[in-house]
Amino acid sequence: MTEPADHILLLAGTREARLLAKKLVETFPDVRITASFAGAVDNLPNLGVPTRVGGFGGVAGLTDYLVNEKVTLLVDATHPFAAQMSGNAVFAARSLNLPLIRLERPAWTPESGDLWQSVVSLGEAADALPAQARAFLAIGRKDLHRFTHRTDIFALARMIEPPELPLPGHWQLVLGRPPLSASEEIALFRKHRITHVVAKNSGGRRSHAKIEAARQLGLPVIMVDRPKLAETELATSVEDALRKINLEIASDF
Numbered sequence: 001m002t003e004p005a006d007h008i009l010l011l012a013g014t015r016e017a018r019l020l021a022k023k024l025v026e027t028f029p030d031v032r033i034t035a036s037f038a039g040a041v042d043n044l045p046n047l048g049v050p051t052r053v054g055g056f057g058g059v060a061g062l063t064d065y066l067v068n069e070k071v072t073l074l075v076d077a078t079h080p081f082a083a084q085m086s087g088n089a090v091f092a093a094r095s096l097n098l099p100l101i102r103l104e105r106p107a108w109t110p111e112s113g114d115l116w117q118s119v120v121s122l123g124e125a126a127d128a129l130p131a132q133a134r135a136f137l138a139i140g141r142k143d144l145h146r147f148t149h150r151t152d153i154f155a156l157a158r159m160i161e162p163p164e165l166p167l168p169g170h171w172q173l174v175l176g177r178p179p180l181s182a183s184e185e186i187a188l189f190r191k192h193r194i195t196h197v198v199a200k201n202s203g204g205r206r207s208h209a210k211i212e213a214a215r216q217l218g219l220p221v222i223m224v225d226r227p228k229l230a231e232t233e234l235a236t237s238v239e240d241a242l243r244k245i246n247l248e249i250a251s252d253f
């Protein structure tokens, strides 16, 4: 049996990556597809394609992988804040002259009634919280240490898996994925008398309920802007990515 001519490496870790993997299998049954996870969480979803887990070892490691595995198209569907991985993908693809498509869902924009303060980093977000604030931190466990010196505030921190570092004793932890409904977020914010919401501008519907809840309660949101990433071909939705991947694969013949 001959090897498939094309091999797509899909850098995963988002809902869009999961949806795209499914579409890729349906659309390109003869193309080899490999999904890649950082392994940041234990409970990884099954994407229905062969999967590898763990870092590649920087740009050099990724470049080696792309060459050794004869990857013909790199698709970066990582989270908009996974700047290191996205940067590595750009540099490795450029060095090999390999096509790269980044699937990047649009950022959220403030609507009428939103009280947003935009900041450029999590450190700036931590500084922006006033003394005695009761903050809801929806920033993931990796970046929590940027807030833990703020022992003058109360924080309710939500993340999927427990943090590696201890939290200040008077803070509280909620483990789990965000709910889809604003009413659940409103109940949570009321229960803990939240005064400020800190969020990364992730975009997408999956974690937007907290933003709607803050709007309805008139709470300020400290919104961390996305990191600036090196330029590459962009797709803004799963359908757009599929169309662009189709063009790349068709151009091989």
Ligand code: NAP
Pocket: 011, 012, 013, 014, 036, 037, 038, 039, 040, 053, 054, 055, 056, 057, 058, 059, 061, 062, 077, 078, 079, 081, 082, 083, 084, 085, 086, 088, 139, 140, 142, 200
């Ligand atoms: P990051 O800071 O950009 O990446 C750190 C390192 O983790 C990378 O240099 C790479 O290691 C490895 N890595 C990241 N994504 C990978 C992937 N898909 N496959 C293989 N290795 C990967 O990323 P992060 O912010 O820690 O996020 C880690 C993962 O969680 C990403 O896949 C992302 O999609 C997902 N995620 C992140 C966030 C967030 O807010 N940052 C939110 C939801 C989901 P090497 O340099 O050794 O290759």
